[in-house]
Amino acid sequence: MYLQFRDDVEDALTSALEALDLPTDDLGVEDPPEGVDAVLASSAAFRLAGEVGAPPPQVAGQIADEIDAGAYELVEAASAQGPYVNFVPSDAYYEETAEEAQRADFGHLEPTGEEVVVEHTSANPTGPVHVGRARNPIVGDAVARVLSFAGHDVDTHYYVNDAGRQMAVFTWAYETFDEADLDSEPERDKADYDLVRYYRKGNDFLENADPDEVEEAEDEIQAIMQGLEEGDEETYQRVQEVVDTVLGGMRESLDRLPAEFDEFVKETRFLRDGSADDVVTRLKELDEAVYEEDAWQLDLDEYGIEKNFVFLRSDGTTLYATRDLAHHEWKFDNYDRAVTVLGEDHKLQARQMNASLDLLGNDTDQLRQVIYSYVNLPEGKMSTRAGTGIDLDDLLDEAIDRAREEVETRLDDRIRDDDLTDEDVERIAEQVGIGAVRYDIVSKQPTKAITFEWDRALDFEAQSAPYVQYVHARCCGILEEAGITPDGSSDLAGDFDASLLETEAERELLEVVARFPAVIEEAAEDLEPHVVATYTREIAETFNTFYRECPVLADDVDEDLRDARLALVAASKHAVGNALQVLGVAAPRSM
RNA sequence: GGGCGUGUGGCCUAGUGGAUUAGGGCAGGAGGUUCCUAACCUCCUGACCGCGGGUUCGAAUCCCGUCACGCCCGCCA
Numbered sequence: 001m002y003l004q005f006r007d008d009v010e011d012a013l014t015s016a017l018e019a020l021d022l023p024t025d026d027l028g029v030e031d032p033p034e035g036v037d038a039v040l041a042s043s044a045a046f047r048l049a050g051e052v053g054a055p056p057p058q059v060a061g062q063i064a065d066e067i068d069a070g071a072y073e074l075v076e077a078a079s080a081q082g083p084y085v086n087f088v089p090s091d092a093y094y095e096e097t098a099e100e101a102q103r104a105d106f107g108h109l110e111p112t113g114e115e116v117v118v119e120h121t122s123a124n125p126t127g128p129v130h131v132g133r134a135r136n137p138i139v140g141d142a143v144a145r146v147l148s149f150a151g152h153d154v155d156t157h158y159y160v161n162d163a164g165r166q167m168a169v170f171t172w173a174y175e176t177f178d179e180a181d182l183d184s185e186p187e188r189d190k191a192d193y194d195l196v197r198y199y200r201k202g203n204d205f206l207e208n209a210d211p212d213e214v215e216e217a218e219d220e221i222q223a224i225m226q227g228l229e230e231g232d233e234e235t236y237q238r239v240q241e242v243v244d245t246v247l248g249g250m251r252e253s254l255d256r257l258p259a260e261f262d263e264f265v266k267e268t269r270f271l272r273d274g275s276a277d278d279v280v281t282r283l284k285e286l287d288e289a290v291y292e293e294d295a296w297q298l299d300l301d302e303y304g305i306e307k308n309f310v311f312l313r314s315d316g317t318t319l320y321a322t323r324d325l326a327h328h329e330w331k332f333d334n335y336d337r338a339v340t341v342l343g344e345d346h347k348l349q350a351r352q353m354n355a356s357l358d359l360l361g362n363d364t365d366q367l368r369q370v371i372y373s374y375v376n377l378p379e380g381k382m383s384t385r386a387g388t389g390i391d392l393d394d395l396l397d398e399a400i401d402r403a404r405e406e407v408e409t410r411l412d413d414r415i416r417d418d419d420l421t422d423e424d425v426e427r428i429a430e431q432v433g434i435g436a437v438r439y440d441i442v443s444k445q446p447t448k449a450i451t452f453e454w455d456r457a458l459d460f461e462a463q464s465a466p467y468v469q470y471v472h473a474r475c476c477g478i479l480e481e482a483g484i485t486p487d488g489s490s491d492l493a494g495d496f497d498a499s500l501l502e503t504e505a506e507r508e509l510l511e512v513v514a515r516f517p518a519v520i521e522e523a524a525e526d527l528e529p530h531v532v533a534t535y536t537r538e539i540a541e542t543f544n545t546f547y548r549e550c551p552v553l554a555d556d557v558d559e560d561l562r563d564a565r566l567a568l569v570a571a572s573k574h575a576v577g578n579a580l581q582v583l584g585v586a587a588p589r590s591m
Numbered sequence: 592g593g594g595c596g597u598g599u600g601g602c603c604u605a606g607u608g609g610a611u612u613a614g615g616g617c618a619g620g621a622g623g624u625u626c627c628u629a630a631c632c633u634c635c636u637g638a639c640c641g642c643g644g645g646u647u648c649g650a651a652u653c654c655c656g657u658c659a660c661g662c663c664c665g666c667c668a
Contacts, residue, residue: 033610043609046648056648084610124668164668295666306593306664313666320668344662347595373596373661410630432630444604447596449661456603456617463604463616466630478627534605537615544631553627569627591630 001074001089001097002039002514003521008072009040009087016066022048038086039093039511045083056083091499094507097514098498098564101571107516107578109151109524116152117331118144120341121259122159124166125246127196128188129253130389131452132382133343135372137259138441138584140341142529143370145582147339150524155262155335159327162243163267164320168224170195170246171239172217173202188393192249195242196384203385229317231272239268253392257438257584270326276318279326279360283311286359303355305348311356321349325356332362339527341370344447370527372446378453390452399433402458403466406432407591424590431586432466433458439465442583443533463537465585468576471540475573476589478552482566496567500560505546509568512542516575520582529583536579543572 010027017024028043045060052059060080067078067085076090100106120140123133141156148154161167177198186193206214227235247264254260270276280296283289288299294314300307311322331338342350350369358364376382382389407428411420420428440457444450460466479485501510519535522528551557552565577587 028609030609034614036610041610046609049648082610126668161668166668293666297666304594310666315666317666319666344596346663346668348663349668351595371596376661406630410628445597448604449597459603459617460630461617462630464630467616470628470630474628474631481627530605534615537605541615547627548632551627555626590628 001093001100002516002518005074005087005089005093005514006040006518008074009042012067012069012072012075012078012087013042013044013063013085016063017044017048019066020062022051032084032086036081036086037088038081039089039514040087042085042087043083045080045085059083060085093514094501094510095498097510098496098501098567098571101513101516101574102567104574105578106571106574107520107582108149109517109520111153112151114152114337115155115335116147116337116339117155117157117335118147118339118341119157119159119265119331120144121254121261122157122161123250124161124164124384125192125243125250126166126170126199127246127384128190128192129250129392130382130384131392131395132375132389134392134395134437135375135441135446135450136341136343137254137257138438139370139372139446139529141257141259141584142442142532142582143339143341143527145584146520146523146527146529146532149520149578149582152337152524156260158261158264159324160243160247160264160266161320162239163228163271163323165221165225167239167243168221168228169202169206170199171224171242172221173198173205174242175238176217176220177201187391190249190252190393191245192247192253195246195249196387200385200387225317226315228268229271236268236272253396256393256396256434259584265327267320267323267327270323270330271318275326275330276323279322279329280312280318282360283322283325283356288359298356298359300352300355303351303358305351305355307348307352309352309356321353321356324353325360328353328357328367329360329362332366336366338367339370340367341372344371344373347371368527370446373449375441375450375452378451395437395457396434398454399437399458400429401433403433403436403460404429406460420590428588428591431588432460432469432591435465435469435580435585436460438585439468439533439583442585443530445528445530465580466591468536468540468580469585469588469591471543472573472576472580472587473589473591474547475543475569475576478569479566479573480589481553484566484570496563497560498564498567500564501568503550505542505549506565506568509539509542509546509572512539513568513571513575516579519579523582532579532582536576536583539572539576539579543576546572 006029009029013027014024026044026047029040030043032038032041045056045063048059049056057080060083064078064080064085069075069077074090074093076088078085078087118140121137123129144154144156174195182197182201184197186197206217224235224239228239283298284296290297290299295310296312297308297310300309310319312318354364354367404425407425436458501507519532523531550565552562552569580587
């Protein structure tokens with residue numbers, strides 16, 4: 001109802017301004033601060049003061065006087081308060097919000113019919129996923145979920161770099177060295193941990209071995225790259241064996257988050273189907289194309305990019321960026337919009353690609369990038385090749401261990417005599433542990449750098465996943481106690497009269513619940529899932545106040561009030577649970 | 592050197608032009624459970640929003656300068 005209420009408010013403001021013969025392009029509709037008794041407000045009077053020739057409060061008064069609140073079902077009153085026009089919603093607003101939020105899919109926006117592809121993670125299949133890159137799957141998965149909630153048809157893609165020099169090096173190393181040549185055991189019994197040792201060994205060899213031997217190796221690596229470029233089937237199969245094996249291991253780790261993909265799109269696909277060649281041909285024909293130092297380049301000066309963009313090497317092979325152009329044109333052919341989640345180090349390439357796609361005649365408005373900063377260790381960067389860094393698996397294991405300890409500690413001094421089975425404890429430990437990791441990362445603005453510290457990442461206190469999850473569990477606890485099974489499918493509450501929810505705590509909770517669809521809308525529009533995390537904190541806080549002040553199932557609570565409060569609990573459960581779902585954080589029924 | 596990004600109490604963080612004399616959390620201090628889960632709640636202590644100018648009726652938010660940190664400036668990915 002919040003979105004409808006906002007429509008009403010905008011409509012009322014527009015009519016009023018028109019009646020006063022004032023411009024309607026800037027309505028200034030905003031959320032009033034805490035403590036103001038209104039759900040929406042307009043600050044338009046500030047800007048109109050000059051035109052009217054009167055101080056803002058007076059202009060606000062005129063606007064408020066001009067508004068006929070009675071004409072709108074959801075608007076109770078519009079009144080000037082200083083320079084603001086405040087809008088108080090009607091009882092119908094609260095009642096319809098409570099009704100709307102009974103649906104298990106509360107927060108989903110109307111289907112848009114728009115097909116969107118979200119590409120994220122796309123880490124080179126060189127070894128285990130480490131925490132430095134973990135922001136990508138976590139943010140990317142949340143972005144995809146947000147867009148899906150906002151009504152788009154979303155596909156998630158992992159772009160697999162299986163055609164570059166790194167994979168040629170890896171394939172050569174894997175075929176060249178034996179287990180006996182390696183100086184360590186795999187850190188885990190998993191394909192990516194096993195094979196990364198060859199990759200590290202290969203790189204170490206190329207850096208430190210005898211120059212003649214290195215040259216020989218380089219020839220073999222070069223042969224692999226040429227083979228891929230020419231679409232040689234045997235070379236392709238050799239590389240695929242390494243790629244698929246390592247990727248398989250990485251997927252297992254990513255699945256734990258969970259970050260799952262609809263499709264793994266391989267780079268070699270665009271070499272094999274000729275589209276990369278096609279891109280090269282078309283680029284060469286551009287006025288901006290230059291042939292310098294035996295290589296084909298693009299002069300992107302007109303896009304404010306000084307550096308020339310090399311799209312064809314002197315040996316005639318394409319580069320990653322060239323293939324990525326073909327990849328993106330393929331996305332444009334198959335989707336209405338494309339979103340890519342990228343580390344900040346890819347920012348320049350993203351600009352180059354946008355410019356190049358534009359020159360090739362594409363509508364680059366279809367493409368948006370979400371940029372995030374890397375997670376570093378206090379002592380510096382994480383690197384797969386160097387073997388420095390925290391593996392995602394280790395972080396998740398540690399998180400679950402700490403969460404399990406926490407559950408067991410609380411088991412001893414808990415008041416309620418529910419009996420958690422060992423399975424419950426394990427389930428809670430996983431939900432809380434992994435949830436805490438995801439939440440910690442997704443709740444921060446992606447542009448901010450994160451320095452990884454165990455204790456900070458795994459803090460289960462307030463403003464963390466468990467704090468929010470606990471509210472969800474509390475909701476479920478109350479509903480179950482009342483004989484309602486919160487399984488998400490059936491209608492949770494029966495008949496109820498929302499007008500009985502009169503206390504401040506109840507009203508505020510209902511107001512926060514009401515905003516959830518608008519939060520989804522905003523997060524999807526700006527591709528900022530962290531605003532959903534901010535929202536979960538708000539609703540959790542508001543719910544806890546309600547929980548303290550408004551008993552639901554106590555004996556002295558009137559039956560009708562009890563039903564109304566149960567409906568409010570169900571509404572809160574849907575808002576919190578669905579918000580957590582958008583963030584990819586589990587919503588436990590008990591904890 | 593150039594470009595981009597970030598800078599909010601001891602630590603982490605929201606807010607990126609309007610009701611803010613900056614909102615939370617952690618840490619520190621004081622309380623709260625005969626009552627639907629205390630992974631909770633209440634109260635206290637603590638910030639000239641990196642620094643200096645400017646624009647504006649109004650600036651953490653915009654502009655200029657400056658400092659610090661991060662990232663980028665490969666015929667790597």
